[in-house]
Amino acid sequence: MTRTVYVNGEYLPENEAKVSIFDRGFLMADGVYEVTSVLGGKLIDFDGHLKRLERSLNELDMPKPAAFDDLLEIHRKLVAENGITEGMVYLQVTRGAPDDRDFVFPDAETTEPTVVLFTQNKPGLANSPAAKTGIKVISIDDIRWGRRDIKTVQLLYPSMGKMMAKAQGCDDAWMVEDGAVTEGTSNNAYIVKDGVIITRNLSTDILHGITRAAVLRFAREAQMKVEERPFTIEEAKAADEAFVTSASTFVFPVVEVDGAAVGTGSPGPVATRLREIYLEESLKAGV
Structure with a gap:
């Protein structure tokens, strides 16, 4: 058709x-x-x-x-x-x-x-299998231009990053600059440690995700603790959970970073609950 x-x-x-x-x-x-x-x-x-x-x-x-x-x-x-x-x-x-x-x-x-x-x-x-199994990510250097807060069509390097991940049998890549994760190739990145959701603060370094804003709002309304700051790949490997958000994935758990299992190696309760809340609330507010 x-x-x-x-x-x-x-x-x-x-x-x-x-x-x-x-x-x-x-x-x-x-x-x-x-x-x-x-x-x-x-x-x-x-x-x-x-x-x-x-x-x-x-x-x-x-x-x-x-x-x-x-x-x-x-x-x-x-x-x-x-x-x-x-x-x-x-x-x-x-x-x-x-x-x-x-x-x-x-x-x-x-x-x-x-x-x-x-x-x-x-x-x-809304019922993607990846939401139940989680995704695996690799880390790559972030060599994009400095205005990542502008959603431009300059997507060659993110595309290359996804291909690098695919070549290693993974699903996506997290980009790293000055030792800290900026974001995924087409999503915002998060870890969860001791019940605290950690994600990079807004700046010109990352895209100001629309799904990010909604998920963090829902998290705070659900009395979840949120800390907006850079985190490292080593912190991600040692985290209890990790996940990404975007308009096309909503909330996807990350179960492996650079070959190391995150937490139990399975989707965690925070990411699972946030996905449920996001889908429920977004369907109510959809136009």
């Missing part, structure tokens, strides 16, 4: 969608994106994703697309037309397509941003 996608104001069959070869997202990775999960046909944490998109645009001095205020309607229409019950909506905004390639930003008054959205159907998203 051919998906309906959205490109610059038009709803099109995916095989008819086109973007200019001069688009700066294609030539310069000059673009930002968001991924919003769909559960029960509803958008999860949509307002948070929209606010972060606006922040990313502002940080890059990129103009808002004309369709910005219509993004909720566009998301809902794509979900409905493509029959998505569980899955994701991918949204990308680039600085647009000037007449030719140039390192200098094009004039915002003459070059409209490019806006692309498409859905991904993921049946069973």
